[in-house]
Amino acid sequence: MIVGLSCGMLASSGCTMPWWQIPELCWLLLGTVLLLGGCWGPETLRSRVAGVSAALFGLMLVLALFFWAPGGEAFGGFYRWDGLSILFKRLFLFGGFIASWMMLRSPDGPVAHRVEYVALPWFAVVAMGLMASAGDFAVLFVSLETLTITSYILVSMERDRGTSLEAGVKYLVMGGLSAAFLVYGIALLYGSCGTLRFDEMAGRLPGALAGDMGPVVRAGLLCVMVAVGFKVAAAPFQWWAPDVYQGAPVPITGFLAVASKAAGFAVLLRLLWGPFGGVRDTLAPMVAWLAAASILVGNLGALSQRNLKRLMGYSGIGHAGYLLMGVAAGSAAGVEAVVYYLAGYAVAALVVLGLLGGLVDRLGGAEMRHLNGLAKREPGLAWLMLVGLASLAGLPPLAGFLGKWMVFAAAFQAGLAWLVIVAGVGVVASLYYYLAPVRNMFFESPPPDAPPLELDLPFRTCVSILMGLAIILGIAPGPFMATIGRLLAGL
Amino acid sequence: MSNEFVPFLIQMVFAAAVPLGAFAVALLLGQRARTSAAKDTPYECGMEPRGTSSPRFSVKFYLVAMLFIIFDIEVVFFYPWAVAFRDAAGQSWTIFWAMLFFTGLVVAGLAYEWKKGGLDWSR
Numbered sequence: 307m308i309v310g311l312s313c314g315m316l317a318s319s320g321c322t323m324p325w326w327q328i329p330e331l332c333w334l335l336l337g338t339v340l341l342l343g344g345c346w347g348p349e350t351l352r353s354r355v356a357g358v359s360a361a362l363f364g365l366m367l368v369l370a371l372f373f374w375a376p377g378g379e380a381f382g383g384f385y386r387w388d389g390l391s392i393l394f395k396r397l398f399l400f401g402g403f404i405a406s407w408m409m410l411r412s413p414d415g416p417v418a419h420r421v422e423y424v425a426l427p428w429f430a431v432v433a434m435g436l437m438a439s440a441g442d443f444a445v446l447f448v449s450l451e452t453l454t455i456t457s458y459i460l461v462s463m464e465r466d467r468g469t470s471l472e473a474g475v476k477y478l479v480m481g482g483l484s485a486a487f488l489v490y491g492i493a494l495l496y497g498s499c500g501t502l503r504f505d506e507m508a509g510r511l512p513g514a515l516a517g518d519m520g521p522v523v524r525a526g527l528l529c530v531m532v533a534v535g536f537k538v539a540a541a542p543f544q545w546w547a548p549d550v551y552q553g554a555p556v557p558i559t560g561f562l563a564v565a566s567k568a569a570g571f572a573v574l575l576r577l578l579w580g581p582f583g584g585v586r587d588t589l590a591p592m593v594a595w596l597a598a599a600s601i602l603v604g605n606l607g608a609l610s611q612r613n614l615k616r617l618m619g620y621s622g623i624g625h626a627g628y629l630l631m632g633v634a635a636g637s638a639a640g641v642e643a644v645v646y647y648l649a650g651y652a653v654a655a656l657v658v659l660g661l662l663g664g665l666v667d668r669l670g671g672a673e674m675r676h677l678n679g680l681a682k683r684e685p686g687l688a689w690l691m692l693v694g695l696a697s698l699a700g701l702p703p704l705a706g707f708l709g710k711w712m713v714f715a716a717a718f719q720a721g722l723a724w725l726v727i728v729a730g731v732g733v734v735a736s737l738y739y740y741l742a743p744v745r746n747m748f749f750e751s752p753p754p755d756a757p758p759l760e761l762d763l764p765f766r767t768c769v770s771i772l773m774g775l776a777i778i779l780g781i782a783p784g785p786f787m788a789t790i791g792r793l794l795a796g797l
Numbered sequence: 798m799s800n801e802f803v804p805f806l807i808q809m810v811f812a813a814a815v816p817l818g819a820f821a822v823a824l825l826l827g828q829r830a831r832t833s834a835a836k837d838t839p840y841e842c843g844m845e846p847r848g849t850s851s852p853r854f855s856v857k858f859y860l861v862a863m864l865f866i867i868f869d870i871e872v873v874f875f876y877p878w879a880v881a882f883r884d885a886a887g888q889s890w891t892i893f894w895a896m897l898f899f900t901g902l903v904v905a906g907l908a909y910e911w912k913k914g915g916l917d918w919s920r
Contacts, residue, residue, distance in 0.1 A: 338905045342908055345913065
């Protein structure tokens with residue numbers, strides 16, 4: 307364990323890092339220990355397994371924030387320890403930390419499989435970390451499958467609730483389809499380039515695209531991009547997202563919305579600035595179209611939603627569209643904007659979903675009408691929710707505003723003015739559905755026999771800190787942007 | 798046709814000849830027996846061969862099958878490791894520790910399954 311805690315610290319410079327310094331191994335061990343400790347350990351440990359998990363996630367996040375330095379690779383280049391992977395790993399740990407914190411407080415979730423519910427996010431975070439660090443298509447495929455299989459279990463864990471099972475089955479079917487696309491695309495690329503290594507493929511892909519293997523390369527690129535589109539829930543591959551977000555337990559919805567989406571973008575950036583670097587100009591129009599479709603489908607689809615979790619699913623599709631704009635820009639500014647946007651989105655989405663997770667049983671559900679009169683019952687919580695929704699909608703001075711600003715600017719500078727106009731339409735539409743719950747909270751009267759909303763202090767503190775982050779990121783992004791710029795310098 | 802497939806061809810000829818021969822001998826030498834419904838049904842080991850096309854059976858079968866496949870595949874990894882690193886394993890501890898780590902994960906999975914009652918058939 308001591309070895310595990312020092313992971314990543316020693317790899318400050320140099321070409322190779324020893325395999326035992328890879329932080330994912332440490333996380334894997336921690337997840338296994340939690341799982342076995344929860345099953346075999348004494349009752350006192352079993353009842354506190356969620357708290358232990360949240361504390362360990364917090365510790366790992368602190369280590370990741372303050373001790374990690376980029377540079378090096380392991381397993382002969384299969385594992386890359388660079389700035390991009392570090393940034394994303396921090397996001398994954400953050401998502402895992404907040405999700406396990408929510409599990410600690412949220413009554414939502416399976417009772418019989420508490421230990422698995424708490425331990426599985428560790429394995430998901432391990433898989434995401436490997437995805438962000440992949441230097442080879444084999445590693446990418448295996449880690450992506452590990453993540454999706456873990457997610458199926460987490461989504462469908464509440465076996466006595468129909469929507470949870472429905473979400474799990476839909477996720478399984480769509481995930482299987484996406485995996486088929488991915489592996490088929492990888493096979494075509496391997497067939498035309500003769501390698502699975504990212505660095506080798508980067509050199510061979512432009513030549514293969516121009517040569518007589520061109521159509522095969524195109525088909526392979528298309529298949530891989532479709533699979534990544536599934537992962538980030540970009541239209542037209544978004545069909546699973548609203549059902550899964552609605553059916554999953556709230557902490558898992560938050561985890562998927564934040565960490566899983568970030569993992570998809572980690573792969574997308576890794577591919578476009580790695581093996582597909584030479585053909586990025588060919589793929590950029592496709593990414594731009596995906597972005598436009600996602601913005602329209604997500605934001606217009608969310609207009610008629612009355613369930614907050616489902617609404618977050620649709621809005622997540624829209625946010626994937628904004629993020630894809632930054633990717634389509636193809637510039638360093640675009641990539642920095644994507645990372646900033648992801649962090650801002652994570653914070654704001656976790657404010658909304660965290661509050662929802664803490665309140666869902668006392669409110670009686672996640673429909674908008676359940677929020678009626680929240681401002682009269684609990685003014686503080688209503689204002690927290692308001693800030694979260696406003697940041698998601700992109701109102702200044704919050705993180706959501708600055709993120710959208712940077713993404714739009716990057717897209718505009720890349721000559722994608724039409725995409726910025728489409729995104730403007732999306733933003734205007736999103737104001738309606740983000741402010742609809744605000745109307746319920748502030749201008750409707752609470753139900754007459756409403757029970758008091760007891761939400762304990764640690765939970766309030768956590769959500770308040772998240773809200774504070776949303777404001778700080780929006781007002782003073784300087785240090786954060788400097789870190790992003792420094793870590794992405796070599797991209 | 799290349800020569801290395803000739804044994805294969807011989808085997809296929811034998812594989813066809815033995816059952817056909819048995820049928821032919823039975824037709825030539827055997828007596829005509831009286832048939833009945835029970836005699837004409839395909840032979841199954843103690844099971845009723847006919848029934849509904851979608852029978853219900855215990856979910857335990859799935860559990861055992863899944864666990865078998867998981868552990869089977871995990872254990873299969875030992876073979877390529879042993880073959881590929883046959884000589885190198887004597888010189889480098891890394892190869893040993895990496896495999897020990899993997900073995901530890903397999904054992905952890907077994908411990909989990911045991912505690913969860915996955916090995917308890919009567920549950």
